[in-house]
Amino acid sequence: MDMATLNRLLESAAAMVNDDSTARHKGAFKVGIDLGTADIQTLVLDAANKPLACYLQWASVVRDGVVVDYHGACDIVRRQLQRAGRRLGIDISRAATSFPPGTDPRISINVVEAAGIDVAEVIDEPSSVAGLLQLRDAAVVDIGGGTTGTAVIERGRVVKSLDDPTGGHHITLALAGHHQLPYDKAELLKRMDDSGDVLAVARPVVEKMAALVRRHIGDHRPPAMYLTGGCCALRGFGDIFATEFAGIEVITPARPIHLTPLAIAARADTAGRQQLRAV
Numbered sequence: 001m002d003m004a005t006l007n008r009l010l011e012s013a014a015a016m017v018n019d020d021s022t023a024r025h026k027g028a029f030k031v032g033i034d035l036g037t038a039d040i041q042t043l044v045l046d047a048a049n050k051p052l053a054c055y056l057q058w059a060s061v062v063r064d065g066v067v068v069d070y071h072g073a074c075d076i077v078r079r080q081l082q083r084a085g086r087r088l089g090i091d092i093s094r095a096a097t098s099f100p101p102g103t104d105p106r107i108s109i110n111v112v113e114a115a116g117i118d119v120a121e122v123i124d125e126p127s128s129v130a131g132l133l134q135l136r137d138a139a140v141v142d143i144g145g146g147t148t149g150t151a152v153i154e155r156g157r158v159v160k161s162l163d164d165p166t167g168g169h170h171i172t173l174a175l176a177g178h179h180q181l182p183y184d185k186a187e188l189l190k191r192m193d194d195s196g197d198v199l200a201v202a203r204p205v206v207e208k209m210a211a212l213v214r215r216h217i218g219d220h221r222p223p224a225m226y227l228t229g230g231c232c233a234l235r236g237f238g239d240i241f242a243t244e245f246a247g248i249e250v251i252t253p254a255r256p257i258h259l260t261p262l263a264i265a266a267r268a269d270t271a272g273r274q275q276l277r278a279v
């Protein structure tokens, strides 16, 4: 998939976040659930990967690779699936889910199954992005709320996948410390920033992330690096990575917070036949 097409899909997902208005869908659909450390997202796509519904709830139910609030996670997933089902007039019985490399896939599987649906597929996060973009030789770098993960793809195969516990959370901590703000206020300040001022404070953290990615990549020489994860939406983030990785083409998609969930949903099968619901 080319970047212009991908960016259109991501913009479209962003425009429908938590939109419950009715948009009846007939035909096949695919559902992906991303349990992250900062938020839980459920995306529903049509067979051509066009977003039909997108739900995002900020939630700290996963930390350091474990679900610290199991019931909270199940409740959020169940509610997102119900809302998507109501919006589209579909019954969702299967979904794909994911896990960060090096963590236990059963965490996500258990939560999704507890929400009452079958797991169609469970896939590691960078591989889902590599698959969606049909990458042959590249790196996928996923920087979310809690982690920086790198996958190296060579000749279409993921040959290396590593993860370190530094993410957007640490940028918020740096901002809170610098401005003497409560964590939640610093988090909002970070997400709302369109001036680039946040980067002045965040730069050392972003440079640390780049150092982690450099270590992950090691001796590999990917010609391109695709950024994903909400942290990469920070204004100026991609520029720092481009400077740090001169010689590698650094690509930041539009709305990177939705890329991993979109890629997960794209991997779900389309067998979940649509059934019109008697309302």
Ligand SMILES: Nc1ncnc2c1ncn2[C@@H]1O[C@H](COP(=O)(O)OP(=O)(O)OP(=O)(O)O)[C@@H](O)[C@H]1O
Pocket (backbone or CB within 6 Å): 034, 035, 036, 037, 038, 039, 040, 143, 144, 145, 146, 147, 148, 167, 168, 169, 187, 190, 191, 192, 228, 229, 230, 231, 232, 233, 234, 235, 256, 257
């Ligand atoms: N516009 C923005 N600018 C900067 N940071 C942002 C922006 N939007 C979201 N974020 C940050 O992105 C992070 C969430 O991204 P994402 O949903 O990819 O993480 P996650 O999947 O929950 O976490 P992880 O992958 O580490 O488990 C949060 O730290 C949030 O503050």
Ligand SMILES: [Mg+2]
Pocket (backbone or CB within 6 Å): 034, 035, 036, 037, 125, 142, 144, 145, 229, 260
């Ligand atoms: Mg994530």
